Amino acid sequence: MIIGDAILSLSKSQQKLPDFQAIEQMSRQRSGSLTRIAIALMTFRDAEKQRREAECKVHRLAYFDTLTQLPNWQLMREHLQHSLDTSQQTETYGALIYLDVDDFNRINDSCGHRMGDNLLQQIAERLTGLKVEGITMGRLGGDEFMVIIDGLASEQLEAAEKAEAFAEQLQRTLSPCYWVEDKSIFLV
Incomplete structure (x- = not known):
C-alpha cells in the first residue's frame, strides 16, 4: 500500500x-x-x-531578466498580446508605458558597468515596489523598461485619465535620487 x-x-x-x-x-x-x-x-x-x-x-x-528579476522582453511580449486580446474581448482600454533611462550610456561609460547594473537594479526595485493591481512591469533590455496596464476603463477618456495618473505616480517613484557606490545619481 x-x-x-x-x-x-x-x-x-x-x-x-x-x-x-x-x-x-x-x-x-x-x-x-x-x-x-x-x-x-x-x-x-x-x-x-x-x-x-x-x-x-x-x-x-x-522569461525573466537575470539582472533585475523582472519579466523580460519575451514574457512582456506574450503578456502584451494577452492584454490586447483581453481588452478587445472585455471592451476595456489599457495602456503601455515605455521607460528609457536618460544618459544611461554616460553613467555606464563614466562610472562602469557595475554601477550601471546597480542603478538598473534599483530602478527595478522601485518599480516592483509599486503595488498596483492590473499592471505588469518588465525590462526589455539595456536601460529600457515597459509597463502594461490592463483594464483601466471602458470609456476612453476615463482610461486616459487613469493612465496619466499612474504615469505621474511612476514618475514620482522613479525621480528621487539614486545612491550607487556612494554617488548620487538623478534621473530626469
Whole structure:
C-alpha cells in the first residue's frame, strides 16, 4: 500500500514531491524486493526533484531578466498580446508605458558597468515596489523598461485619465535620487 501511494504521488507532476519517510525506512532494510523497490522510488524522487528544479531554472532564464528579476522582453511580449486580446474581448482600454533611462550610456561609460547594473537594479526595485493591481512591469533590455496596464476603463477618456495618473505616480517613484557606490545619481 505504501509503495502504491508513493508511485501515485510521483505521477502527479503538479503536486509537491512527497517526503517518503516510510519509503526511506524501507530502503534501509538489509535486503528483499521491497527494499530494492524503495531504493528505486527514492532514486526516482530525487531525479524528479532535479528535473523540476531544472525546468524552473529554464523557465526563469527564458522569461525573466537575470539582472533585475523582472519579466523580460519575451514574457512582456506574450503578456502584451494577452492584454490586447483581453481588452478587445472585455471592451476595456489599457495602456503601455515605455521607460528609457536618460544618459544611461554616460553613467555606464563614466562610472562602469557595475554601477550601471546597480542603478538598473534599483530602478527595478522601485518599480516592483509599486503595488498596483492590473499592471505588469518588465525590462526589455539595456536601460529600457515597459509597463502594461490592463483594464483601466471602458470609456476612453476615463482610461486616459487613469493612465496619466499612474504615469505621474511612476514618475514620482522613479525621480528621487539614486545612491550607487556612494554617488548620487538623478534621473530626469
